[in-house]
Amino acid sequence: MPASTGRPAAPEVIWTRPERAARGPRPAHNRAEIAAAAVRIADAEGIDAVSMRRVAAEVGAGTMSLYNYVPRKEDLHELMVDAVTGEYELPEEPSGDWRADLLALARASRDLLRRHPWVPRLYTSVHGFSPNGLRYLEHCLAALEGLDEDDATKMELLAVVHGAVMTYVGNEVATQERSRALPWTPLEEQAARMAYLTDRVGGGAYPRLAAALANAGPAVDLDAYFERTIGRILDAYGRGGPREDRGGDA
Amino acid sequence: MPASTGRPAAPEVIWTRPERAARGPRPAHNRAEIAAAAVRIADAEGIDAVSMRRVAAEVGAGTMSLYNYVPRKEDLHELMVDAVTGEYELPEEPSGDWRADLLALARASRDLLRRHPWVPRLYTSVHGFSPNGLRYLEHCLAALEGLDEDDATKMELLAVVHGAVMTYVGNEVATQERSRALPWTPLEEQAARMAYLTDRVGGGAYPRLAAALANAGPAVDLDAYFERTIGRILDAYGRGGPREDRGGDA
DNA sequence: CCCCACTACGTACGCCGTACGTAACTACCA
DNA sequence: TGGTAGTTACGTACGGCGTACGTAGTGGGG
Structure with missing residues (x-):
C-alpha cells in the first residue's frame, strides 16, 4: 500500500500533528530548521520566492520530502x-505600568515587522494561535493585569x-515588499505615485484632501506619528491607568 | 516593428495610463467591464480563482488581449x-455630526468587506489612492470638518x-476565504481550531488566556463588539464631539 | 490615401503546488 | 528473532499560472 503524502482529509491544525512519528x-530535518530556512528566503528575496521547491533546496532535501514535514x-x-513571533524578547514579569509595557510591545512589533516585511501579507491567511x-x-x-477593564475589553x-x-x-x-521583482526602485515608484497624487488632487475635485496634503508637508516623522497614534489608542482604554490619574468621568 | 505588450519599464500608476489610445x-472591452468580471469571479470563487486567463475568458477575450488593458x-x-470602493453610497453632504458619520462609514466598510471577503488579502499590496x-x-x-483637530490627526x-x-x-x-478549496467546511475548521486552542490552553501554561477565554463564553455578539470598538476609537479623538459635550480636560 | 500605432491573440517558457508510485528503513509484535 | 506495517525520501508528472514575443488585421491623422 502506498504511503501517500499524509495530507489530512479532516480539518487539522499543524500544531496538533506530532513533529516526529x-x-x-529518523527524519533528516525538522520544522524549526524548515521554518528558519523559509524565513531566511523571505527576508532576503521576498515572500514570493518562498516556494516548496526553493525551501526544500535550501534545507538540502528533495522537493516532495518537504511534504513529510508540512502538509x-x-x-x-x-x-x-x-x-518570527518567537523573536519577541518578553521579560519574565511585566513592569506594572501597563501603558508603558503595551507601548514597548507595540514598538517591538513595529521593529519585528520591519525586519520581516512579508508578515503583513501572510497575516490575513494565518490564524495566529501558534505556540509563540x-x-x-x-x-x-x-x-x-493592572488595567481595570474586563477580559473582553482587554482582548479588544x-x-x-x-x-x-x-x-x-x-x-x-508594502511598497518595498511589492516592488521586489520590478525593474525600478521603491523610491522611484513612490515618486511616481506622489506625482500622480498631487496631479490628481491639484485638479480641485478634492479640496480637503489637497489641503491636508499641503499641510502635511514633505517630511513626516513616521516614528513620532506611530507613538502618537498608539498613545491615543491606549488613552481610549482606561484613561491614564497608572500613568496619570484619571481625567474626568469614570 | 512588433507592438509588444506595452508593459512599462518605468514606474507607472495604472490611473495615469489613458484608458483608450x-x-x-476601437477596443472591444474596457477597464470597468474587466474589473467587474474579476470582482464577480472573486466573490463567487475566491481571489485565487482570479487569473488572467480566467478573467479574459469571463469577458470573452483571448488571454493575452487582457494585457492591452491591464499591464x-x-x-x-x-x-x-x-x-468595490465605488460601491460606497456617499451622501452629498455630511450630516454635521462627525461621530455619527464616521460610525456609519465604518459600518459601510464592514458590510462592504463582508460582501467582498477577498479585499483584506489584497489590501497590503494595493496602494489605495485610486479614483474611488x-x-x-x-x-x-x-x-x-467639525472635528477640532489638525489635518494630520484627522488622517491618523x-x-x-x-x-x-x-x-x-x-x-x-479569513477562514471563510481561506478554506475555499479545502475538503472541509469553515465551521469544521473553526471547530478543530477551537478544540486545539482549548486543549492547549487547558494545560495551565497560559492562565490569563484561559481565564479570558472562559469569561468570553461561547457566543460573542460580533456586531456589538464592532460598535464598542469603533466607539472607543472615536472617543479617543475629540472626546465627544457634537454628541456629548466634553467630559473633563481639553 | 496610406502608413503606422494600436488591437487581438496563439504559442511557448519557466515557474508553481502537489498527487502518486517506489524503494529503503526501523520499531514493534508474534 | 523475523516479519511486517508504518514511515521517510524523492523522482516523475500533471494541470495551471504569469507573461514574453511574434504575427495578422484595423482604422484615424498627416
Missing part, C-alpha cells in the same frame, strides 16, 4: 509566522493596537 | 479594489478606524 526512519504550503506560512502566538498573547494579558484593546501597528508598518513596508 | 482600432496582474487587483479611493477619502475628510484617525475595521472583518472573513 513513533515508527519509521500544505499554507502550513509553512503558519510555521514562518510562528518562528499564545505565549505572546499571554504576556500581553499579564501586562494588562490588544486587537486594536495590533491592528494599528499592522496597518502602519504594513503600509510603510 | 488615440490611434488604432500586470497587480494592476488588475488595483482595478478590483477601486471597483480619493473620492472616499475626500468624503471622510468632509465628515470630519481615519487610518486607525480603517485599520480596525480591516482587522476585525478580516479575521471574521
Whole structure:
C-alpha cells in the first residue's frame, strides 16, 4: 500500500500533528530548521520566492520530502509566522505600568515587522494561535493585569493596537515588499505615485484632501506619528491607568 | 516593428495610463467591464480563482488581449479594489455630526468587506489612492470638518478606524476565504481550531488566556463588539464631539 | 490615401503546488 | 528473532499560472 503524502482529509491544525512519528526512519530535518530556512528566503528575496521547491533546496532535501514535514504550503506560512513571533524578547514579569509595557510591545512589533516585511501579507491567511502566538498573547494579558477593564475589553484593546501597528508598518513596508521583482526602485515608484497624487488632487475635485496634503508637508516623522497614534489608542482604554490619574468621568 | 505588450519599464500608476489610445482600432472591452468580471469571479470563487486567463475568458477575450488593458496582474487587483470602493453610497453632504458619520462609514466598510471577503488579502499590496479611493477619502475628510483637530490627526484617525475595521472583518472573513478549496467546511475548521486552542490552553501554561477565554463564553455578539470598538476609537479623538459635550480636560 | 500605432491573440517558457508510485528503513509484535 | 506495517525520501508528472514575443488585421491623422 502506498504511503501517500499524509495530507489530512479532516480539518487539522499543524500544531496538533506530532513533529516526529513513533515508527519509521529518523527524519533528516525538522520544522524549526524548515521554518528558519523559509524565513531566511523571505527576508532576503521576498515572500514570493518562498516556494516548496526553493525551501526544500535550501534545507538540502528533495522537493516532495518537504511534504513529510508540512502538509500544505499554507502550513509553512503558519510555521514562518510562528518562528518570527518567537523573536519577541518578553521579560519574565511585566513592569506594572501597563501603558508603558503595551507601548514597548507595540514598538517591538513595529521593529519585528520591519525586519520581516512579508508578515503583513501572510497575516490575513494565518490564524495566529501558534505556540509563540499564545505565549505572546499571554504576556500581553499579564501586562494588562493592572488595567481595570474586563477580559473582553482587554482582548479588544490588544486587537486594536495590533491592528494599528499592522496597518502602519504594513503600509510603510508594502511598497518595498511589492516592488521586489520590478525593474525600478521603491523610491522611484513612490515618486511616481506622489506625482500622480498631487496631479490628481491639484485638479480641485478634492479640496480637503489637497489641503491636508499641503499641510502635511514633505517630511513626516513616521516614528513620532506611530507613538502618537498608539498613545491615543491606549488613552481610549482606561484613561491614564497608572500613568496619570484619571481625567474626568469614570 | 512588433507592438509588444506595452508593459512599462518605468514606474507607472495604472490611473495615469489613458484608458483608450488615440490611434488604432476601437477596443472591444474596457477597464470597468474587466474589473467587474474579476470582482464577480472573486466573490463567487475566491481571489485565487482570479487569473488572467480566467478573467479574459469571463469577458470573452483571448488571454493575452487582457494585457492591452491591464499591464500586470497587480494592476488588475488595483482595478478590483477601486471597483468595490465605488460601491460606497456617499451622501452629498455630511450630516454635521462627525461621530455619527464616521460610525456609519465604518459600518459601510464592514458590510462592504463582508460582501467582498477577498479585499483584506489584497489590501497590503494595493496602494489605495485610486479614483474611488480619493473620492472616499475626500468624503471622510468632509465628515470630519467639525472635528477640532489638525489635518494630520484627522488622517491618523481615519487610518486607525480603517485599520480596525480591516482587522476585525478580516479575521471574521479569513477562514471563510481561506478554506475555499479545502475538503472541509469553515465551521469544521473553526471547530478543530477551537478544540486545539482549548486543549492547549487547558494545560495551565497560559492562565490569563484561559481565564479570558472562559469569561468570553461561547457566543460573542460580533456586531456589538464592532460598535464598542469603533466607539472607543472615536472617543479617543475629540472626546465627544457634537454628541456629548466634553467630559473633563481639553 | 496610406502608413503606422494600436488591437487581438496563439504559442511557448519557466515557474508553481502537489498527487502518486517506489524503494529503503526501523520499531514493534508474534 | 523475523516479519511486517508504518514511515521517510524523492523522482516523475500533471494541470495551471504569469507573461514574453511574434504575427495578422484595423482604422484615424498627416
